[in-house]
Amino acid sequence: MSEVLAKKAAALDAADELAPHRDLFTLDEGVVYLDGNSLGALPRHVPARMQDVIAREWGQLRIRSWEESGWWTAPERIGDRIAPLVGAGPGTVVVGDSTSVNVFKALVAAVRMAGEGRDEILVDASTFPTDGYVAESAARMTDCQIRALSPAEIVAALGPRTAAVLVNHVDYRSGRLNDLPGMTAAIHAAGALAVWDLCHSAGALPVGLAAHDVDFAVGCTYKYLNGGPGSPAYLYVRADHQARFDTPLPGWNSHEDPFGMRPAYVPGDGATRGRVGTPDILSMLALESALDVWDGVPVEAVRAKSLALTDFFLECVEAYVPAGSVSSVTPAAHAERGSQVSLSCAGAGEVMRALIERGVVGDFRRPDVLRFGFTPLYVGFADAERAAAELAALLG
Amino acid sequence: MSEVLAKKAAALDAADELAPHRDLFTLDEGVVYLDGNSLGALPRHVPARMQDVIAREWGQLRIRSWEESGWWTAPERIGDRIAPLVGAGPGTVVVGDSTSVNVFKALVAAVRMAGEGRDEILVDASTFPTDGYVAESAARMTDCQIRALSPAEIVAALGPRTAAVLVNHVDYRSGRLNDLPGMTAAIHAAGALAVWDLCHSAGALPVGLAAHDVDFAVGCTYKYLNGGPGSPAYLYVRADHQARFDTPLPGWNSHEDPFGMRPAYVPGDGATRGRVGTPDILSMLALESALDVWDGVPVEAVRAKSLALTDFFLECVEAYVPAGSVSSVTPAAHAERGSQVSLSCAGAGEVMRALIERGVVGDFRRPDVLRFGFTPLYVGFADAERAAAELAALLG
Known part of the structure; x- marks a missing residue:
């Protein structure tokens, strides 16, 4: 023109x-593809890697791959690949489940950590709706109230009853970037915990989870991280919260001795505690392979x-x-x-x-x-x- | 010899x-492979299908595949493929998440359906441990008590306080097949709901979910169903319970109008209500392809x-x-x-x-x-x- x-x-x-x-x-x-914020494009090398995963790791090694091909440790290993992209330290990010399921884990754990008398969850009203729906369920199951507010109203609404706040880092509709450092500091000043949804920011801009003391974060991996359709989401738990992370979904993968098959649940240490059941290995290893495009970036x-x-x-x-x-x-x-x-x-x-x-x-x-x-x-x-x-x- | x-x-x-x-x-x-009850062998045709899913559906069609390649409707469509293998009618099985997450959905929904005064969950003590851990969490979040009993003790322990009973159809360790028809009838006679874990029976023996009026069932797909490592699990909700199925994980995929992005949660009808977040498409479509080996069996x-x-x-x-x-x-x-x-x-x-x-x-x-x-x-x-x-x- x-x-x-x-x-x-x-x-x-x-x-x-x-x-x-x-x-x-x-x-x-x-074709100009401007929908990578919905589904990232396919990295060229992924099909060959997945052929190997399917034909050799599953087809030939079968059950041995849980150890020999590193399937069992994939959730933590891939979490450590994502960590630097969101400013998190090693051992604080675990991959698995959907964003919705991880919102549930994070919010319930945050409320349990917030302590007595704190019975309100504040939610970004402009959020991708699943966060609001799941927050409503988390509130119902922890005897909390939900207040849906615009991000601009949240800081003023914080108070002694606030247990946790769930905010989108970038709004899915408007593209507005919310002030993660400032809001997190304000949430902490009010004695509450901050849960950030990074779906539309991870892989697009620096997040600085550790630098800004974010308590919990969740995000998907199929947008800017190019992990493939419905590739598993991730959960970040701040290092000093991990020992108190009390998950509502204590599946056997998060047990300190998963193959002990012990009747009593004893949570494992670190990021592992955010795992639940057997991870979707094909989707997970496609994500791992896709992350190679970030090397040196x-x-x-x-x-x-x-x-x-x-x-x-x-x-x-x-x-x-x-x-x-x-x-x-x-x-x-x-x-x-x-x-x-x-x-x-x-x-x-x-x-x-x-x-x-x-x-x-x-x-x-x-x-x-x-x-x-x-x-x-x-x-x-x-x-x-x-x-x-x-x-x-x-x-x- | x-x-x-x-x-x-x-x-x-x-x-x-x-x-x-x-x-x-x-x-x-x-090689004699007698570990298909842990990870099923690879059906020969799956690698070619997955190459097409990755290279064409993801790589070329990208975002269009959610509609054009049927990604969006995969959870219900694949559920309908599994349904006849477990004696369920169409529209009662949905695929997604892990077995552990589905146990949580089913048990919480069962307790909510059981009604006033019923505050006890009975759990098969010999169960695969994740069921027990997750049941403990479901009980904690619904103000119930857990009683862990051997399957032989369960019927005698049923009473007016029993809300729900979680039993493994086949015990993962001993291989014992529990009496699904008899126990389900006894659970119903006591006014409680039955949740069966089919991980070690689906694809190995007739289950008869509909014939025996089972309320809820869950199962994995990577054992006798050969869906691949960590392939997604499924949830069965009896047809006449679906309208009252009150999930603890109301993700946007289960909304009656998911792309309306509406702030209020209104659950969809039927099996869809068991969905949560965006499904792991690669793992899910490998499972769908793998199910072809059941044609005519x-x-x-x-x-x-x-x-x-x-x-x-x-x-x-x-x-x-x-x-x-x-x-x-x-x-x-x-x-x-x-x-x-x-x-x-x-x-x-x-x-x-x-x-x-x-x-x-x-x-x-x-x-x-x-x-x-x-x-x-x-x-x-x-x-x-x-x-x-x-x-x-x-x-x-």
């Missing part, structure tokens, strides 16, 4: 140190590119798209922006269908949001320019 | 209608062969193994026997290691049990004879 912006895109791509990472992924020529570089991409996309939208036809619901300030741009737009569902036909894949979130996710490992500036141009062509 | 028994094995194999099914699996020449034929195999193995052990060196802890009566033979044996851990070196793969369960699982789809009578002969050679 504009030679100036197209040239700018080319220059930005030429200077992008992460650009070579695109070749690590299976992508289609001619500092998350700070990803963040810098992410902000440059979303800035540039917004610049192109501003330049190309007829005034008034879309408006950004993603905050303009870098400190409040995740790695997506959400545009409200009349007829957004239809518009997204048409965009996808034109080879620009984002997604639609009710009622009126066009959501474009920018995954810095495989999306470039020319992609951002083309997405804006196709959107303008549709709305022009 | 004995020409007579070797000839008998050959005759039994020749007459075995299920024998051709062995070719559907990847097995090693020279009546579970009654599997049961007949299973009993013939375990009878014949016991006959060979009796004939070959020095008197007094092993004794069977698996009941002799067919009505009380699952699809495994457990032999107590001094130094069982060492003996099993040596047996595995000789190409007979069973497993060891503390303190002194040699466990041999007979999976009728791919184990034959000559395998049983050889296993007994190798054991005799070691103990002779």
